[in-house]
Amino acid sequence: MATKAAKELPKEEFILPGTRSCAACGLMLTYRHSLKALDPGKTIVAVPASCMTVLHGVYPITPVKVICVNNPFAATGAAASGIVAGLKATGKAGYTVVAFAGDGGTYDIGIQSLSGALERGTDFMYVCYDNEGYMNTGTQRSSASPAGAVTTTTPILAKLQHKKDMLRIVEAHRIPYVATASPSFPLDLYDKVRKAKEIKGSRYIEVHAPCPPGWGFPNKDLIKMGKLAADTAVHVLYEIVDGKFRLTSRSLRLAEKGGKKTVADYVKGQTRFKKITEGQIQALQEFTDRRWYEFMERHQNGRS
């Protein structure tokens, strides 16, 4: 059953005050709501070297009340596979193994170990928090960075290529659950993590995690930026359960009631797009529209 109001979310917090993450961190909020859905007493988290490592604290202090193993950048899918295999081999049932990796650790360096884990049908959940760049090392370009974004490795011309369609790649593994989410829609995020927790096999959730220092917008606009991404269909909220596609939350409403905003509305509030040309905005709009119409069509097909 869908959660209807924020007051229905569990009160207990699993991330204590005093983390080392930046103010208004989209990942931090994502992690906070996800842990509420996960039952941390029965959860083991695998984390690559990333913003997540920083969030998890510096030895010997951690602000997070969940057990965690840090693994190298490329290894998240495999490290989680090892935890799953070890638990199974030693007869420990009822645990959820969750990997939390960024877009660099998922789209780029971690794609091989993730694909291996999905192909083997590893019984675990993988959450990719997509902040569209290597934010922990100082905002370098990743294959998840959108076209037109200035990063520290695309400083002059901005990024010339569109974002990789990682979700399609993940979907091609035909795993039982694929979903997208956003910390700006916490109830949708919470419900998806909770649903994924109950499913056996490999589950993948990709969360669009706005990053104020990396994208260049004021801290106060974190939630607004996530909502704008959904309202423009730059980020589309959906889930695919056993191959059956459906739009959810704000994206569902957008499909039913219309009112989609333009990409121009989205890029103007972020300094990373300061060099974007009219032509690039147009290309980004076409890229966004093409995906959006595909999703609407799949949503219709899923219903019929």
Place this chain on the structure above:
Amino acid sequence: MGKKVGIEVSIAAAEAVGLCDVDVVAAYPITPQTHVVEHLSELVASGDLDAEFVPVESEHSAMSVCCGSSAVGARTFTATAAQGLALMAEIVYIASSMRLPMVMFLSNRALSAPLSIWNDHSDTMMVRDSGWIQVFCENGQEVYDAIFHSFRVSEDPKVSLPVMINVDGFNLTHVIEPIEFWDKEMVKAYLPPFRPLSKLHPDKVLSMGAFGMPEIYAEQKQAHDVALTSSTPVILQGWDEMAKLTGRKYSAVETYRAEDAETLIFAMGSICETSTIAVDKMREQGKSVGLVKLRLWRPLPMGDLRKLLAKAKDVVVLDRSIALGAANAPVTSEMRALMYHEPQRPKIHCMIAGIGGRDVTPDDVVKMVNMALSEKDYEYHIYGVRG
């Protein structure tokens, strides 16, 4: 006492891993390691071994799976060689630094390029500073016995470090030898259940592998070094206990006709057996030659080695890998460093031999000793290079 069978060394090693009732095996195929993991996957698939076999998509993932499974307290095994170890190297350091017990069967093979699937020790030397326990084996029986010993040492709470068993690719992995098997009772008496120092379990919240700031990194490294160097008594005790069970007594360093020898050949791995024949030949010619066989490469048994080497006039190290641009080769380098401050020290000669699978016969060993004794400089020689 178990029965003696003629069997390929790799298959015997896999049988030993099975007898240890391993929980998780994660491996990626690479020659000449394949027979070990193929046989293990057979044991798992047939139901003879109740374990998880994780057929990963790379060696990087193999070692990552091993770290994950060891971290939750599962008895863990992997096997690899050369390029596989190179790809793993990032995680190899992490496994030992996070004090995660596991056993690796390394079928020693040359590093590319040129592409070579044949034997030398360049792979293991690449990770000699990674903080693993590293042992070498001379023959199939030693490989088989080393599996039980390695799990016992690795998982001992006083040690809690991964162990790498070095097995010469093809020269040892693919030969059929008479091997005396253990039975289940022997394994039960010898190898206690795995009870890790700390493991990931939601009942006791902990983080593994967190950020270490400059204030803690050096302390962590010293603690690791102390853990590794202090593992020697446990390693030796493991061999003592094995002697009681099997009658076979292993030591960190062993010798052959070395008591009164003026010249000592110094070797590791299967080349030791070749060298014993060379020693016999030279003894027949009235030459005062003996052999030092080093089994325990890490932690280096420094006291034993100093005592042994100090008695000789010349030591001829047969190095099975090359360190390009270095003062000499890895094993020679350590022996020279070890003896430098000793009041009485031998001349230590460096013979790099048998790299990339080049055969080394007993006659080659004799030639190398003669070359070393007549050499004017004491740098290094790559033996047998055609002009």
